[in-house]
Amino acid sequence: MKKIDKNEFYKKIGSNVAKYRKKKGISQLELSLTMGYKSTSIVSSAEVCYNGKHFNLEHLLKISQILEVNICDLLE
DSSP states (O other): OOOOOHHHHHHHHHHHHHHHHHHHTOOHHHHHHHHTOSSSHHHHHHHHTGGGOOOOHHHHHHHHHHHTOOHHHHHO
16 A cells, blocks of 8 residues: 655645535635634635644534535545
8 A cells, every 4th residue: 555645645635625616606704604613714724735734523524515526535
């Protein structure tokens, strides 16, 4: 099995979230607000893994429900 770099894994998840968010026509602000946050900082930072910020499992569960995608699709 190929060893997976943690940072690359988080970047891929962030990229997938951005892809499905855009496909659904939802802005970073809309996604953040629906997740219960008041600004885009969590979504914008985690989508690009800025300063080590990334989505946790609770975030991914909420995002998968909001975007109506299988959580596994966000991890691929």
